[in-house]
Amino acid sequence: MSEKFIIGVDIGGTTVKQALIKEDGTIVEKWEIPTNKINNGTQIIPDIAASIQKKMLQRNLSKEHLLGIGVGAPGPVNMQTGILYTAVNIGWEKPVALRDELQQLTGLSVVIENDANVAALGEMWKGAGDGARDVVCVTLGTGVGGGVIVNGDIAHGIKGAAGEIGHITSVPVDGYYCNCGKYGCLETVASATGVSRLAIDELKKNNEPSILRETLHNTGHLSAKAIFDAVNQGDKAAAKIVDQLTFYLGLALANLGSALNPEKIVIGGGVSKAGETLLTPLRAKFKQYAFPTVAESTTLEIATLGNDAGVIGAAWLIKYKH
Known part of the structure; x- marks a missing residue:
């Protein structure tokens, strides 16, 4: 398979939306999981990783088929360090190494950004922008x-x-x-x-x-x-x-x-x-x-x-x- 895909992740207060997306921005499939806020949201990143791995198995995709995982998170982020400073509405009251933890759990490249910013990028790329x-x-x-x-x-x-x-x-x-x-x-x-x-x-x-x-x-x-x-x-x-x-x-x-x-x-x-x-x-x-x-x-x-x-x-x- 020569075609490569991207996983898009949008972490919200109630659900984490995920999608398998072509390089041109076309959605192939989308799904969501509940945002597990118990214990200060410690399970959120492992849940996302498990959900992505399950989808890869279902679709018979290996890491070679995926360019990486883009993540929108509800709080201020540092794209260089991959740290989310705080996201109180999902239980993350202290800085979270979102990028590194998700990379470690999936073995895929991860880029993170604030959720409102990724929505803006989406509209610029494929929407009203x-x-x-x-x-x-x-x-x-x-x-x-x-x-x-x-x-x-x-x-x-x-x-x-x-x-x-x-x-x-x-x-x-x-x-x-x-x-x-x-x-x-x-x-x-x-x-x-x-x-x-x-x-x-x-x-x-x-x-x-x-x-x-x-x-x-x-x-x-x-x-x-x-x-x-x-x-x-x-x-x-x-x-x-x-x-x-x-x-x-x-x-x-x-x-x-x-x-x-x-x-x-x-x-x-x-x-x-x-x-x-x-x-x-x-x-x-x-x-x-x-x-x-x-x-x-x-x-x-x-x-x-x-x-x-x-x-x-x-x-x-x-x-x-x-």
Whole structure:
């Protein structure tokens, strides 16, 4: 067999997504295993190794058929040393020698990178980035993640924390508390939980009739989907909430745009499923706040790879950083 493959791994808080990928970025097969957080996540790396070895046996692949393993991990990493500094949400509170341990267990080359960065690389390579070499990716999920690609490569910064878009201060006075220890981060108002929080505050402020009030009363919570659905049904309170969200997000992206002038800003994660209901007001805010040249030359797009962005970006690491 002359064709070579890459294993892409995306370590998440609930599952570890894995895929067998061709050199051109095409997924051959994908699978996942639970993220075992017991005992400070000591079993996670051995579990990944065992899962890869099992797949190699199933497909009759030897080490010679594989170029290596690319890994996206949820925390700041040092690509040179292969160390992940910390990933509290999976139990890794101290630095973990992720690359070396996985190499030792599998006998394959390993390259590691932050998970938001690999999602950005995936979108640049095979998704909405469409081959653009200057791309900013923002993931609006439970939190807000980000990756900054300059001239076809990830910007890391001095300690791997470049691209922490979710922690741009967006509400400088009286902002919500963020898990990072600061107040008023973009994550507190633009993540799925942030949008819900904005909505509940808006409903407390006035007594206007709203579909959302009824949804909150019946279910006890408001999802981003429920808010965007209400906008599409002409709900005034929901429209105000989305206006607020796109103000915070549009301002942050405009400032990033003015600093970097990327060809594309790609928006992914659960909140992005709102599509044009999010994108239309967001583009208007971006245009309002960005430097005019940036407003004309940088486009905002919805991510296209969904959950596959991480494993595809991880494969890119092996192809181009190995």
